[in-house]
Amino acid sequence: SKLFSANQNHQKIFSPPPPPQQQQQDSNPHAAFDTLDLDGHFSFQNTAHASRDFGNRFFFRPAAVLHPKSVSDIASTVKHVYEMGPLSGLTVAARGHGHSLQGQSQADGGIVVNMESLTRRPSQGHLRGGGGGRYVDVSGGELWIDVLKETLKQGLAPKSWTDYLHLTVGGTLSNGGISGQAFRHGPQINNVQQLEVVTGKGEVVTCSEKQNAELFFSVLGGLGQFGIITRARISLEAAPDMVRWIRVLYSDFSKFSTDQEHLISLDESFDYIEGFVIINRTGLLNNWRSSFHPKDPVQASQFVSDGKTLYCLEVAKYYNSHHDDALLQQIQGLLSKLHFITSTLFVSEVSYLGFLDRVHVAEMKLREQGLWEVPHPWLCLFIPGSKMDQFASQVFGSIVTDSSNGPILIYALNQSKWNNNIKRTSLVTPREDVIYHVSFLASAVPSSTGKDGLDYILARNQRILDFSLGAGIGLKQYLPHYTTQEDWKGHFGSKWEVFLKRKLTYDPLAVLAPGHRIFKRQY
Numbered sequence: 001s002k003l004f005s006a007n008q009n010h011q012k013i014f015s016p017p018p019p020p021q022q023q024q025q026d027s028n029p030h031a032a033f034d035t036l037d038l039d040g041h042f043s044f045q046n047t048a049h050a051s052r053d054f055g056n057r058f059f060f061r062p063a064a065v066l067h068p069k070s071v072s073d074i075a076s077t078v079k080h081v082y083e084m085g086p087l088s089g090l091t092v093a094a095r096g097h098g099h100s101l102q103g104q105s106q107a108d109g110g111i112v113v114n115m116e117s118l119t120r121r122p123s124q125g126h127l128r129g130g131g132g133g134r135y136v137d138v139s140g141g142e143l144w145i146d147v148l149k150e151t152l153k154q155g156l157a158p159k160s161w162t163d164y165l166h167l168t169v170g171g172t173l174s175n176g177g178i179s180g181q182a183f184r185h186g187p188q189i190n191n192v193q194q195l196e197v198v199t200g201k202g203e204v205v206t207c208s209e210k211q212n213a214e215l216f217f218s219v220l221g222g223l224g225q226f227g228i229i230t231r232a233r234i235s236l237e238a239a240p241d242m243v244r245w246i247r248v249l250y251s252d253f254s255k256f257s258t259d260q261e262h263l264i265s266l267d268e269s270f271d272y273i274e275g276f277v278i279i280n281r282t283g284l285l286n287n288w289r290s291s292f293h294p295k296d297p298v299q300a301s302q303f304v305s306d307g308k309t310l311y312c313l314e315v316a317k318y319y320n321s322h323h324d325d326a327l328l329q330q331i332q333g334l335l336s337k338l339h340f341i342t343s344t345l346f347v348s349e350v351s352y353l354g355f356l357d358r359v360h361v362a363e364m365k366l367r368e369q370g371l372w373e374v375p376h377p378w379l380c381l382f383i384p385g386s387k388m389d390q391f392a393s394q395v396f397g398s399i400v401t402d403s404s405n406g407p408i409l410i411y412a413l414n415q416s417k418w419n420n421n422i423k424r425t426s427l428v429t430p431r432e433d434v435i436y437h438v439s440f441l442a443s444a445v446p447s448s449t450g451k452d453g454l455d456y457i458l459a460r461n462q463r464i465l466d467f468s469l470g471a472g473i474g475l476k477q478y479l480p481h482y483t484t485q486e487d488w489k490g491h492f493g494s495k496w497e498v499f500l501k502r503k504l505t506y507d508p509l510a511v512l513a514p515g516h517r518i519f520k521r522q523y
């Protein structure tokens, strides 16, 4: 099949080390794993769930699914696979909530570890420390929504988020974890104090900036290549109760980007800064009215969005109910410096939990309409700030002629505000301080051959990539997907040698996370 031919593109990229205690074992995991003494269990029959993901495009069936009940279940399974040696050919993929897009959490004929079985009940989360050092220890299989609900009970919350919280801690830390708080706090991988990891040799290692630092930084943004995150220590801050959530529109891209870059440069700014592109939509502002109130309803009702390319700046300020007056003044001060279309100021007031869990509301609606479990040909990019105008003028309105297939996010980030150690992680971003995150989050209509169909959207994504390559935009993919080793090398650029060295150190037989198809399991 097409999928298999993609797999054939692998080349042998390094020589295997001397095989560990090589045993002639039956490669059938059923027999091979009978000897393991587990707290949890293997499932050899009900594996269909583990052979699909949110992308709904790649389906690889594993030989078995491990439902671990302890870290040692995961460690002894990986160790066993490693010690079976190259002959077994088995791979192991950690599966968080399976919300990756191209089979990254799948293991073709291998073992999928269902990380959600490892979650401790939220009540057992450990909140410790005082002052600035507050943190929570959570399982790698915990959903961020449960981490939030649990920490809120103590009036605390993590600092950096993703837009959608029904993702696991291990899943987002393997990528980066970005949202509208990252301009200030950095991605989620910038807010982790310590990890417990099972390496590709089955060793359980605790790591941090100070202890086993090389493994710590490898794993963060490491696409699951170096170890399975079984526990993470996440930094916390005092949680607000409420959020003032604001949207304004621009028709001029340079005004929009100037304002975003201005806002992310300030020391005192909004707590959340994002944005999205609207192309050729009708009745846009009417759709907002259910949750947002226009500042000036008469003027807003005269604004016509139809057919235009518009840029929505979305910002939020957190607050506790009793700080309201100062907050309003501060927001007013920030807005007065911006250049949006004045009639398009919309405001909403929501709880902090409601704000952070906002995409779940959209999910429920889409599920009701049967539009959630469809193919998702997403393209997520980081664009260097200096090239953003060029990218926008060619892509928005030209290559992408409408935004009805799904949101197009766009927001600026200032890497100079991030913890410098992020450079040591495996995350790859363009080198400039100011970069833009641009995500085309399309849903395809199954079996359609039109503009809303999978083939059309994939071709459109390719045009964006081809244009960017030809124009020397220097983008980096976020949630990267490549099918050849050359492309992976290009993605990592100057980080490739380090990435390869780390792989040889922590997962020398390339047992882990085969779904990215970066390394071939060593036979």
Ligand code: FAD
Pocket (backbone or CB within 6 Å): 053, 054, 093, 094, 095, 096, 097, 098, 099, 100, 101, 104, 105, 106, 115, 140, 141, 161, 162, 163, 164, 167, 168, 169, 170, 171, 172, 174, 175, 176, 177, 178, 179, 223, 224, 227, 228, 229, 230, 479, 513, 515, 516
């Ligand atoms: P999975 O899909 O299960 O796994 C992803 C990868 O991580 C796989 O390679 C897997 O092997 C590995 N992995 C999983 N668990 C572990 C572990 N414990 N240890 C080591 N490796 C592991 N991302 C953002 O940054 N910001 C967003 O705002 C954002 N919004 C999203 C909204 C939606 C609706 C969706 C579907 C995705 C979104 N993402 C976002 C992307 C998301 O962060 C990644 O797809 C993430 O990998 C999903 O987490 P998961 O738990 O489903 O991981």
